[in-house]
Amino acid sequence: MAIRWAVQLTLRRLGLAVVLGCLLLGGLHADWDFSQISRRAQSLYGPLGPGQGRIDAWQNLLATQKQGSEAERLKVVNQFFNQQLRYVEDIDLWREVDYWATPVQSLIKGAGDCEDYAIAKYFSLRRLGVPAEKLRITYVKALRQNRAHMVLTYYSSPEAMPLVLDSLIDAIKPASQRPDLLPVYSFNGEGLWLTGAGGNKKVGDTKRLSRWQDLLKKMQAEGFPAEPAY
Numbered sequence: 159m160a161i162r163w164a165v166q167l168t169l170r171r172l173g174l175a176v177v178l179g180c181l182l183l184g185g186l187h188a189d190w191d192f193s194q195i196s197r198r199a200q201s202l203y204g205p206l207g208p209g210q211g212r213i214d215a216w217q218n219l220l221a222t223q224k225q226g227s228e229a230e231r232l233k234v235v236n237q238f239f240n241q242q243l244r245y246v247e248d249i250d251l252w253r254e255v256d257y258w259a260t261p262v263q264s265l266i267k268g269a270g271d272c273e274d275y276a277i278a279k280y281f282s283l284r285r286l287g288v289p290a291e292k293l294r295i296t297y298v299k300a301l302r303q304n305r306a307h308m309v310l311t312y313y314s315s316p317e318a319m320p321l322v323l324d325s326l327i328d329a330i331k332p333a334s335q336r337p338d339l340l341p342v343y344s345f346n347g348e349g350l351w352l353t354g355a356g357g358n359k360k361v362g363d364t365k366r367l368s369r370w371q372d373l374l375k376k377m378q379a380e381g382f383p384a385e386p387a388y
């Protein structure tokens with residue numbers, strides 16, 4: 159009951175929604191035209207400044223890491239965003255209590271908060287060919303900080319102990335080695351899961367997540383093609 163209440167409260171507060179269908183932008187098949195993306199980003203956000211170099215570095219990462227093992231891709235992507243971004247609260251960075259930035263926006267700023275790290279890592283790994291069913295953006299409570307937090311989790315198989323890609327630490331550890339994180343719910347392009355005593359439980363077909371939908375619209379405006387989730 160406590161978990162369900164916490165999830166309902168969090169969903170109301172964050173205005174979350176999962177949008178199936180066009181959840182994965184520019185997945186494995188459509189090209190990402192970074193020249194167009196940079197032009198559109200400059201039109202939308204103004205001069206990119208040092209952000210252009212960070213976007214170029216992201217493009218290079220995506221172009222050079224496709225042949226590595228999934229473990230290598232996890233490590234490279236996790237390290238890249240943990241190094242490229244500094245942690246800044248939304249209220250200070252965007253003048254909003256909760257704002258979900260696109261990877262391009264985060265790289266332009268060189269900053270973001272926990273969900274921005276997780277979002278950028280998710281789309282990067284999907285672009286590098288990691289299947290959606292292996293990745294979930296996971297809402298947790300960070301017990302040491304006593305605050306809400308988001309991480310990206312990776313499942314090598316449906317029943318495997320997930321690995322945690324976190325902005326708080328660079329090491330990728332199994333969830334069993336992160337007792338400081340209490341999972342509440344997780345989502346990806348295929349659904350929403352609640353965490354309880356019986357483990358993860360998929361909840362319906364999850365048709366609402368307004369902030370996620372807004373994020374996808376912003377990415378499309380930046381020049382990322384929309385594709386069905388798969």
